[in-house]
Amino acid sequence: MKREFTVPISCNRLARADVARELCLDIVGWPGHRDCYKIGRIVINDTVAMAEPAPAAPPPDVEAPQGKPKFYTIFFDWHKSDITPLAQQVVNSILTDWETDPEALNLIGHADRSGPDSYNQQLSRQRVDSVTGALSAGGIKGSRLSGTAKGESEPLVPTPDGVREQQNRRVVIIVK
Numbered sequence: 339m340k341r342e343f344t345v346p347i348s349c350n351r352l353a354r355a356d357v358a359r360e361l362c363l364d365i366v367g368w369p370g371h372r373d374c375y376k377i378g379r380i381v382i383n384d385t386v387a388m389a390e391p392a393p394a395a396p397p398p399d400v401e402a403p404q405g406k407p408k409f410y411t412i413f414f415d416w417h418k419s420d421i422t423p424l425a426q427q428v429v430n431s432i433l434t435d436w437e438t439d440p441e442a443l444n445l446i447g448h449a450d451r452s453g454p455d456s457y458n459q460q461l462s463r464q465r466v467d468s469v470t471g472a473l474s475a476g477g478i479k480g481s482r483l484s485g486t487a488k489g490e491s492e493p494l495v496p497t498p499d500g501v502r503e504q505q506n507r508r509v510v511i512i513v514k
Contacts, residue, residue, distance in 0.1 A: 411511070418507075419468045
């Protein structure tokens with residue numbers, strides 16, 4: 339329930355109330371006691387001098403991203419380059435999203451730092467070849483696929499040499 343009060347007040351105090359949106363008044367009959375009131379609006383001679391504060395704007399609606407994903411990641415087991423059932427699900431998603439579109443797909447293979455550099459370079463190439471083969475078998479033309487092997491040079495999770503890290507054993511597929 340909204341209540342309104344008529345309170346005689348000087349212009350000087352009115353200006354301060356406008357800024358602070360709060361008015362402290364002496365309580366009649368209680369010398370030295372004051373009470374404070376939140377001010378929603380001030381009306382002078384039937385004209386609103388201080389309007390009620392505007393309600394806060396609602397936060398903007400968060401919309402789901404439109405369109406298809408532009409990159410995918412397939413993770414591999416240690417010392418492996420074969421397509422696991424989980425990796426096949428990612429391949430199937432790529433096929434569903436991009437099989438009939440003309441966009442090119444760039445594959446980037448990675449390895450963790452648990453083996454020698456030369457071995458990891460070769461393993462990341464084998465991983466790219468495995469994913470390329472799965473995508474080709476699913477119907478994406480080879481002319482749309484390109485691949486690069488990075489070995490252990492661009493880890494997702496930085497680790498010391500010789501450390502096994504599953505997140506570094508991956509192929510990232512970027513739709514161009």
